[in-house]
Amino acid sequence: MSDPRTAIIGERLKTVKSVIAVSSGKGGVGKSFVASVLALSLARKGCAVGFLDLDFTSPSSHVILDVGKQLPKEEKGLVPPIVHGLRYMSVVYYSAGRATPLRGSEATDVLVELLAVTKWGKLDYLVLDMPPGLGDVTLDLLRFVGGVKFLVVTTPSKLAFETVRKLLDLLKEAKVAVLGVVENMKADDSTWIKGQVERMGIPYLGTIPYDSKIEENIGDIEGLLRTRFGEATSELSGKIEASP
Amino acid sequence: MHEWALAEAVVSAVSDTAEKEGLRKVSVVNLKMGELQQIDVGIFRFALSQLFSGKLKDAKVHISRTRARLKCRKCGHAWSFDKKKLDESEREAIHFVPEIAHVYVRCPSCRSPDFEVERGRGVWILSIEGEKEA
Secondary structure, three states, X not given: OEOHHHHHHHHHOOOEEEEEEEEOOOOXXXXXXXXXXXXXXXXXXXXXXXXXXXXXXXXXXXXXXXXXXXXXXXXXXXXXXXXXXXXXXXXXXXXXXXXXXXXXXXXXXXXXXXXXXXXXXXXXXXXXXXXXXXXXXXXXXXXXXXXXXXXXXXXXXXXXXXXXXXXXXXXXXXXXXXXXEEEEEEOOOOOHHHHHHHHOOOOEEEEEXXXXXXXXXXXXXXXXXXOHHHHHHHHHHHHHHXXX | OHHHHHHHHXXXXXXXXXXXXXXXXXXXXXXXXXOOOOOOHHHHHHHHHHHOOHXXXXXXXXXXXXXXXXXXXXXXXXXXXXXXHOOHHHHHHHHHOHHHHHHHOOOOOOOOOOEEEEEOOOEEEEEEEEEXXX
C-alpha cells in the first residue's frame, strides 16, 4: 500500500526555480516577518514569488500580510490567490481562524497534501515560512523537496543561536544548501553571532535592526516596506537574488 | 476539481511503480479511498480516464471505499466520521485538507480535538497488476 501524493510533489515544484525555507531553531526570532517581507521585496523587484506558510499550528503570515478573504481556486488542483503580488497559500483558508491542533504525523499529512495539490505555476521563488525547530515539517521538507535552500534567522541572543547552531549542524550534515544566516532584532554592535556563523563556514548575510515600528505596521504592506526592518530585508532580498 | 490533482498523483505513482517493476502494461490499479476526504468518485474516475496513457492506457481501476474511523487519544473512544454533523464550509475544508478535521470535529465522549484517524483518510494505492516486459 502506498501514498500516491508524494509521487507528484517533484512535478508540482518543477516550475519553481528556487524554494527558500525561512527557518530557525527557535520561535520568536522573527521568521514570519522576515519570510513575509522578503517575499514582498522579491516580488517588488519583479520576481514571480509564491508564499507557503508551513507553521500549521501557529500561522501568522496571513496577519502580517493581511491576506484578506480570497480563497484558492479549484483548477485541477488548488491555485493560490495573488495577495500583494504573492501567490499565497496557508491552512488558514480552511481553519476559519480557529485553533488547529495537530500532532507531528498530521502535520506531515498537511504538508504532503498541500505540496501535492497546490499548483503554483511559474515562480522564481517559493518562500516557505517554517515552524521553529527540527520537527516533522523540517524533516519532511528535507525528505520531499529536493534542492530546498535554507535562510536561517537568529537574534543576537546566545540562547537563540544555541538552537540555530543545531539547525545549521543538521543542514550541513544532510548536505542541504544554506543561503546564510541573518541576525534579526539587532540592537548593538556585537559581532559575536557573525563570528560564530563564519566559523561554521556559512555566509553571514547581515543584520536587521530591532524596529519598534514594525508592530504598528502589521497588515500595512507599504508601511512594512518603509520601516527600517523593511529596508534591511529589502537589502537581504538583493543578496538572496545574487546567491547562486 | 481538486480530485484532478489527486488523480494526477495516482498516475504519477503508478507510472513510477510500473517503471520500477519493469511492467510494459498496467492492467489493473487497485485503490482505497477514505471517506474523510469526501472525494467525488465520478470526477476522480473521469480524471483518471483522461490522464491514463501509454502503459496505463487500458488499465482498469478498482476503488474500495473505507469509512472513516476516528479514535480519541485522550479517552480512547472510537467513532465513525459523520459529515452530516458539519456545515458545508467545514465539510469542504476537510475535503481540501483532511487534517482540518481537528479544527471542526471533537470526540463525542470527551470533546477532545486530539484524535487519530485510524482509517479512511484519503487515497491509497493498494496494488497494481500488469504484464512484465519480455
